[in-house]
Amino acid sequence: MDTIRTVYKIDGSHPGSDVAGETAAALAAASIVFRSREPAYSRLLLDRAVRVFEFADTHRGAYSSSLHSAVCPFYCDVNGYQDELLWGAAWLHKASRRRQYREYIVKNEVVLHAGDTINEFGWDNKHAGINVLISKEVLMGKADYFESFKRNADDFICSLLPGISHPQVHYSPGGLIFKAGGSNMQHVTSLSFLLLAYSNYLSHANKVVPCGETTASPALLKQLAQRQVDYILGDNPMRMSYMVGYGERYPQRIHHRGSSLPSVQAHPAHIGCKAGSRYFLSPNPNPNVHVGAVVGGPNVSDAFPDSRPFFQESEPTTYINAPLVGLLAYFSAHS
Numbered sequence: 477m478d479t480i481r482t483v484y485k486i487d488g489s490h491p492g493s494d495v496a497g498e499t500a501a502a503l504a505a506a507s508i509v510f511r512s513r514e515p516a517y518s519r520l521l522l523d524r525a526v527r528v529f530e531f532a533d534t535h536r537g538a539y540s541s542s543l544h545s546a547v548c549p550f551y552c553d554v555n556g557y558q559d560e561l562l563w564g565a566a567w568l569h570k571a572s573r574r575r576q577y578r579e580y581i582v583k584n585e586v587v588l589h590a591g592d593t594i595n596e597f598g599w600d601n602k603h604a605g606i607n608v609l610i611s612k613e614v615l616m617g618k619a620d621y622f623e624s625f626k627r628n629a630d631d632f633i634c635s636l637l638p639g640i641s642h643p644q645v646h647y648s649p650g651g652l653i654f655k656a657g658g659s660n661m662q663h664v665t666s667l668s669f670l671l672l673a674y675s676n677y678l679s680h681a682n683k684v685v686p687c688g689e690t691t692a693s694p695a696l697l698k699q700l701a702q703r704q705v706d707y708i709l710g711d712n713p714m715r716m717s718y719m720v721g722y723g724e725r726y727p728q729r730i731h732h733r734g735s736s737l738p739s740v741q742a743h744p745a746h747i748g749c750k751a752g753s754r755y756f757l758s759p760n761p762n763p764n765v766h767v768g769a770v771v772g773g774p775n776v777s778d779a780f781p782d783s784r785p786f787f788q789e790s791e792p793t794t795y796i797n798a799p800l801v802g803l804l805a806y807f808s809a810h811s
């Protein structure tokens with residue numbers, strides 16, 4: 477690979493509260509993971525999370541405003557940086573139990589739009605995740621001051637139930653969650669992860685979610701999440717696994733340069749940056765099987781073109797795979 481890989485940074489003059497808030501959330505979450513096994517490392521992670529969050533909150537702004545030409549149009553912060561500030565504060569509250577983060581969340585709930593787009597969760601939009609994460613404390617009877625977050629989380633859950641009409645969430649005839657926009661499988665895996673997390677919270681609290689004439693029980697939410705995972709792995713009208721290398725039938729022509737170009741052993745000569753078109757447009761399967769990668773998936777009619785130019789369907793991404801790892805970890809342990 478000889479493509480230029482420029483490194484960019486955010487700083488006080490070029491803020492990126494979204495990137496810094498997300499980083500603070502990741503560091504705080506990781507500090508919980510290592511708390512019992514490696515307490516010194518855990519404290520280091522939490523201390524750094526505190527500092528990064530302070531930077532994010534002090535120097536407010538979207539990273540795509542500071543680095544517009546580098547990250548747009550594909551990874552602009554369309555949704556704004558406010559949700560990442562709440563997301564970072566929520567994880568710092570969970571990891572540190574410091575009153576300042578609870579107060580920050582309560583004080584900034586309206587200012588930072590906690591109730592906006594409550595059924596979105598992904599690399600750009602953290603709203604559904606914020607509401608689900610914070611709701612756990614309400615369900616455990618520990619934090620009535622977060623009640624509005626639980627109402628948002630309940631509304632999010634109800635919006636995902638099959639049979640309940642919602643303008644932003646649909647189901648394909650084969651039962652796959654479908655939302656408008658590119659790379660639908662990112663919504664399937666991330667929303668299913670939240671369904672499973674909320675199911676566990678409700679189960680521990682012995683609670684259900686009332687959705688009009690329907691009741692969402694923990695068992696129903698778990699069943700919905702498992703149905704999505706089963707669909708991804710091959711239980712669908714196409715009888716195709718959307719995880720490359722898994723099952724008897726899976727995508728052969730994924731939109732991925734390393735998978736579609738010949739290996740250096742097969743083609744030792746240099747391939748220029750713009751010289752990949754013949755491989756991109758080839759009808760042949762990719763020579764390198766990208767085992768484990770999950771693609772964008774079928775359209776709302778359950779049809780899948782298996783063609784590189786259809787990148788919204790055939791491109792794998794880290795933000796599709798990441799939530800799926802959590803789902804698979806749970807279901808493999810509770811089969």
